[in-house]
Amino acid sequence: MMKTGTKRTIAGAAGAALMIVYPLAMFSCGRTQHFELSRFLGPDMCGGCHAAVADQWKNSMHNLSHFDPVYTAVAKHLRKGLTDPDEIAEAESCVKCHTPVGFVTGNPTKVSDDLDRVPDIAKQGIQCDYCHSATGARKMYNNDIRLDPGHGMDNAGTKRGPFTDSHSEFHKSAYSKFHTESGICGTCHDVRHVVYGTKLETTYEEWLGSPYNSSDSNKRIPCQGCHMYQRPGVPATGSTPRPQNPGEAAGGGPQRAHIYTHYFVGANAYVPNKFGDAVKARMAEERLKNAAALTIIDAELSKGIVKVEVKNIGAGHKLPTGLTDVRQMWLEVVVTDAAGRELFSSGKLGRDGTIPAGAVVYNTVFGDGKGKAVANLAKAREVLKDYRIPPLGSVVETYTVPNLKAKTVTVIVALKYRSAPQELLDAVFGAGKIVLPVTTMAEAKKQIAL
Ligand code: HEC
Ligand code: HEC
Ligand code: HEC
Ligand code: HEC
Ligand code: HEC
Known part of the structure; x- marks a missing residue:
């Protein structure tokens, strides 16, 4: 028996037919x-x-x-x-x-x-x-x-x-x-x-x-x-x-x-x-590790500029996809000198598990219809940001290393993924109660003599 519309008949606990009228908004x-x-x-x-x-x-x-x-x-x-x-x-x-x-x-x-x-x-x-x-x-x-x-x-x-x-x-x-x-x-x-x-x-x-x-x-x-x-x-x-x-x-x-x-x-x-x-x-x-490829472009490194190309080689949709106001995919970039001293970094998780400001994050952000970001999707009247990598497409990110004087530098780049931000988990479950695994999807390393 199939019924349509806003009225439904459901057998009640005592077996009696019970008429329930649902608010129109539900349908x-x-x-x-x-x-x-x-x-x-x-x-x-x-x-x-x-x-x-x-x-x-x-x-x-x-x-x-x-x-x-x-x-x-x-x-x-x-x-x-x-x-x-x-x-x-x-x-x-x-x-x-x-x-x-x-x-x-x-x-x-x-x-x-x-x-x-x-x-x-x-x-x-x-x-x-x-x-x-x-x-x-x-x-x-x-x-x-x-x-x-x-x-x-x-x-x-x-x-x-x-x-x-x-x-x-x-x-x-x-x-x-x-x-x-x-x-x-x-x-x-x-x-x-x-x-x-x-x-x-x-x-x-x-x-x-x-x-x-x-x-x-x-x-x-x-x-x-x-x-x-x-x-x-x-x-x-x-x-x-x-x-x-x-x-x-x-x-x-x-x-x-x-x-x-x-x-x-x-x-x-x-x-x-x-x-x-x-x-x-x-x-x-295994799926995440076969989704993306990274290339370090060092042509302008002597000027302190390092570029990273991120390519979606494995996903049949954007990278990441799905619930992308929650999912986090980001780039971690570290530049060191010959002695291993860190000259620059971006996207290294903080002690509290959050991604630091300024990192490149691939995700979507919803807005309230007036340009203000909203965390609750129930309030989402617009998409403010959709920065992700299309299927078989790529993006190039540019980083500037200030006052670069070293003769030899090492650039290490990693593309990271986790299913939800620590801030959201802390708000929902309590601080530090749930820490999700972070998967390194792709890595690249290059030692460059300047
Ligand atoms: C008593 C055994 C049995 C039970 C229980 C059973 N199936 Fe099957 N089902 C089969 C057999 C045998 C085939 C044929 C396999 C083939 O053709 O390779 C089949 C085929 C199928 C197919 C392929 C149909 C097609 O034309 O492509 C689907 C889908 C399927 N079953 C779903 C279900 C679902 C869902 C349930 C549970 C609600 C279920 N089956 C319960 C034995 C069963
Ligand atoms: C999310 C939807 C979904 C669910 C849940 C799902 N199936 Fe399927 N199943 C599919 C689709 C789609 C195909 C055919 C894929 C194609 O032909 O491209 C399929 C194929 C099959 C087949 C044909 C043989 C094969 O695997 O190719 C059987 C039998 C089958 N499913 C049984 C089941 C049983 C039993 C369950 C639960 C334990 C189940 N399915 C759960 C979507 C589903
Ligand atoms: C060419 C292969 C390919 C095709 C086609 C493909 N996917 Fe994917 N899918 C992937 C890979 C690789 C990942 C892991 C990377 C990622 O999260 O995007 C993935 C991840 C996902 C995820 C998890 C995303 C997340 O981060 O939470 C979902 C959901 C998904 N796919 C659904 C789909 C649906 C639905 C389709 C069809 C409309 C589809 N996929 C087609 C390869 C594919
Ligand atoms: C039209 C279908 C649909 C509706 C309605 C829907 N979801 Fe989902 N939900 C999905 C799909 C598909 C995924 C998987 C996408 C992915 O993995 O990124 C998902 C995944 C999720 C996840 C991720 C779970 C995890 O373990 O990471 C959360 C959280 C979630 N949904 C919350 C909600 C909430 C809250 C609502 C209601 C406000 C909702 N969903 C309504 C289809 C739906
Ligand atoms: C009835 C709705 C429905 C259908 C049909 C459906 N999905 Fe889903 N799918 C969901 C929801 C909801 C989730 C997230 C569940 C959760 O939160 O745990 C999900 C999760 C997934 C995930 C895991 C995502 C992750 O983050 O790891 C994949 C992959 C996926 N679906 C692929 C498919 C494919 C492929 C098909 C078609 C064969 C399909 N789904 C059909 C609703 C659906």
Whole structure:
């Protein structure tokens, strides 16, 4: 049974039908679908036959999207103290993507619901039966996936995927072009403010405008071409081989040339590790270490000028991408003399874990509509800064070393990444309570005689 509009019927605790009317703002991005909870089957069920896929997906950022402690704490932090209804509508909207099965079945409907008291299946985050019940998307942002789930154990419905000849006793199978293209990822990986329309995350849009979105099928790489080819030891980025992964999609199923992997690793080394999955943390580092290249340009060093070129060689979108008002990618530059004495530095983390002023940071900054930066995305009416590196593009940074008199100097450059600034973690969790790993994505060193 599917309902649309702002009224929904949900079975109450006593079994009685309960009519709930939601404020219009919650649906300001269009009509929403509603399904009975029993229409979704849990990942353990799927894993009974798709064991390898289920193992890979376990503790992925998709599996953890509801419980992710950084997400839940940040969501509560951003919601606090808001009074403007438009800002509240945005701050409450997170569950649509982070707890999608819960959202389309009625619990939770918003961030301020008790997120611990949602059905067990909803706690499993972005899961098998959500993605594999998808038939398309209404629009390409804010998770507007169209769903056609089954009717429980006895009639599991149609699972859609990449095969044209797939058979299972348990469920019907169907080929779905949508599943083989970036769009299935893009509808969640482009995020807009629900009222102001401000573009908060643009990973899909960045890919659309990239050389990877090529009409030449030999050059075309959708999201799946990198992220669903990765496995331990095979980072599968734009700068590394992306070999096929032959095997079976289900126990006893036919041998296939490629089984799409389901680790869904991006750049986050902290969260999977927190849930005991060191493998995914290492895979995130492998991905980051094959994303960028650095070149030191010393032609004008005698005048005290050193340039650094940073190239995005591996990511199918800007570097970094996603939640880039929070993510931090920055350059650390150190110049020393022959005796190792530091003549200049930029971007070395302070004792308190913060990036010092003047460092080159690749990120986005939102504004209040009048040119003033805002830290809370609920208040984001404009993008004030978007300084990142386009796919296969590069930028050149210029540094000036004052009073350079040494005869021999060494220039050491590193590109660093972490998932969130220390300032934000300190504000949300308390000073120094959480310190995220910093990954060195690329390094370059040059000794120059002047
Ligand atoms: C975020 C969405 C998403 C989630 C979550 C997800 N899948 Fe998939 N899955 C896909 C896509 C997309 C493909 C096909 C990729 C392609 O063809 O480019 C796929 C492919 C498959 C296939 C075909 C064999 C293969 O791997 O190539 C099976 C079987 C499958 N998934 C089962 C599962 C199971 C079981 C789970 C849960 C443990 C799961 N999927 C979770 C998106 C998802
Ligand atoms: C349209 C879908 C969508 C909505 C709505 C959404 N997010 Fe997300 N969120 C994402 C995606 C996609 C990522 C992963 C991007 C990345 O890794 O940079 C993400 C990642 C995050 C992370 C990073 C988690 C970590 O461990 O580093 C935080 C924090 C977060 N979201 C907070 C929120 C909050 C707060 C809201 C509501 C105000 C929200 N999100 C609404 C899609 C969404
Ligand atoms: C009783 C075993 C069994 C269970 C349980 C099961 N599947 Fe399957 N599934 C199979 C088999 C067998 C295939 C065929 C594999 C092939 O063709 O290589 C398959 C194929 C698929 C495909 C590929 C469809 C295509 O046409 O590309 C997807 C997607 C899929 N299953 C998803 C799921 C999801 C999601 C669940 C849980 C809701 C699930 N399966 C539960 C046995 C099962
Ligand atoms: C050519 C390979 C390639 C393609 C295609 C690609 N990615 Fe990535 N992706 C990477 C690499 C490398 C990284 C790690 C560096 C980074 O963070 O950008 C990454 C990181 C990410 C992250 C984590 C970003 C962060 O810092 O939080 C997300 C989310 C992501 N990709 C989603 C997508 C989506 C969605 C698509 C399709 C629209 C896509 N990717 C296409 C290679 C690719
Ligand atoms: C239902 C919405 C949804 C869909 C569909 C979806 N994602 Fe995600 N994805 C998210 C959210 C939300 C997160 C962040 C979860 C968290 O905070 O822990 C995320 C996280 C990720 C990450 C990890 C980012 C990091 O920082 O490490 C990658 C990689 C990723 N998604 C790739 C994909 C790809 C590839 C597809 C398509 C096959 C896809 N996603 C489809 C919502 C979605």
